[in-house]
Amino acid sequence: MVEMNLDHIYKKYEGNDKYSVTDMNLDIKDGEFIFFIGPSGCGKSTTLRMIAGLEDISEGNFKMNGQIMNDVEPKNRDIAMVFQTYALYPNMSVFDNMAFGLKIRKTYSNAEIKKRVDNAADQLGLADFLQRKPANLSGGQRQRVALGRAIVRDAGTFLLDEPLSNLDAKLRVDMRTTIAQMHQRLKTNMIYVTHDQIEAMTMADRIVIMNDGKIMQVGTPHELYNEPINQFVAGFMGSPSMNFFNATLHDGRVTDGEGLDVAVPEGQLKVLKAQGYDQKSMIVGIRPEDIHAERIALEAMPDSIVKTKVVVSEFLGAESMLYCKAGKSQFTAQVDARDYHNPGENVEVAFEMTKAHFFDPETKDVIR
């Protein structure tokens, strides 16, 4: 049972004026698979390293099960970590790499160590490689050894720092399943840092989105995707990312002055008016998959049709990406493969405005 609390955590590196992590507050429940995601430099790895004890905490308290752990050594925090660069000991075999942590503790017999290592190796398909040195392993095998090293420790918490970022696309998908199964089997806390939001969406119980050292939003993948609280979260989640327009609300329609002129559904219109945005400018966000090109959609949403010209188009097999221009706005539409259009063609698309999000142009917060 491990419950973690990050209580007003700040981190400033020596010689820097800016804080790398600012006022981080988070509670992590037992057995949770939690993801820190965000762009490079947002402070997610720094936070993970503070939890591990590899970085000092400048201000604030980090608690595990109610005890303050700020000054506790990494080895006493009951934590196992998987590094982005694997960090395997090059002069030792796979077996010795995995057994190293156990041998140091001196509380395990050789037989017990062998049992644990063999067990972890079987789980990860490494049984045939135990006597090899890391130099003679492929990238995927090395990453599995790094995972195995964490498993044998039987720690209460697993920290994973972008473990899949050095693998090719197919291997990444395979390893995602392996890690997800690992979590289901071990039921320990797992804190996973990545810049790849697809990994987060597919594996997380909860996601913490960070930007510039601050938490933007915490929630389930569903919440973050469908109910982003600001423009950054809306634009970060989802691939391809959400389209944004600068528009003004007039007579129940949002328009950008040229090309874009769509009606706002009643429910959202009421909210916008109540928040005082009538006749004011705002940012309208709509996801590419909510822009439709098929006949049925155009007939069903006659108030939200935009006439546009295709600049670039990509055929992806099951669907097509149309990069379009309407007036001074550019946007991406994800349409069915049947609705593929060549670059230069004029096409009509319908915006499914019930799925649209509206953001304040200054604060970038969602209007609701």
Next chain:
Amino acid sequence: MENAQAVAPKSANSKQNSARRHRFWKQFFTYLYMVILAIIVMYPVLITFITAFKDANVQAFVLDFGGKWTLVNFKNLFTQTLYGSWYLNTMIISVSCMVIQVIVVTLAGYVYSRYRFAGKKFSLMFFIIIQMVPTMAALTAYYVLANMLNALDHYWFLTAIYIGGGIPQNTWLMKGYFDNVPYDLDESAKLDGAGNFKIFWSIVLPLVKPMIAVQALWAFMSPVQDYLMAKFLLTSESHYTVAVGLQTFINNAQNQQVVLFSAGAILVAFPIAALFFYLQRFFVSGLLAGGSKG
């Protein structure tokens, strides 16, 4: 039509020929240069080697393959002179210097690479600056200091100078080599529960073996090759090192013992060569392979 056919192959051929000729002359001059350098390097060694096997009455340092070859000079070295003591003295000093310098420099390099502490930048800069002063410039100071400490003719003072002289440059080299070992290996070991010394001994040290072997070789060789320091700081003949002792064979114009000098010089090469062959197994690359990505 015939003309066209005749012209095309000819021009291609002559281009090939000129390229070949160009390559030939380039290689010829490269090898010529190397042969000349080899001769310049080998000539004195060859003379010394041959002279070591000659009978006593020879002209000094002439390349002369004729005459009898004999081992009597080697015998005389050990029976008629103090060469045996000199050899032993040199070995004692060299081995001590090697062991102590390697330990000090390796530990210092590790600390400079891995830790932050007050005075780190300053002392590293100081190491660089102090190398600009040649050891010879401090000769008088060393002599006076040795006198004050009653350390003239004692080995520990001389060895200390050799070790101290080797520390600045070699610490920098060792630090640089340690810097190549990725720090995430230390962090991983820390999380596994290893203490500072365990990380140093089990994880990082095995990865810097080539540099340690190089350090050992240099630290062993430098006392063997030093003449001036030993000449000034060792006063009794039985305490001389080989470098100083050999010089006494040829500095007396009336009684030059060139053959003894040559024989003594040849014998000095053996321990160094032996050490080099022993240490060769550590000169490997790719020790870090597989450990970290990127």
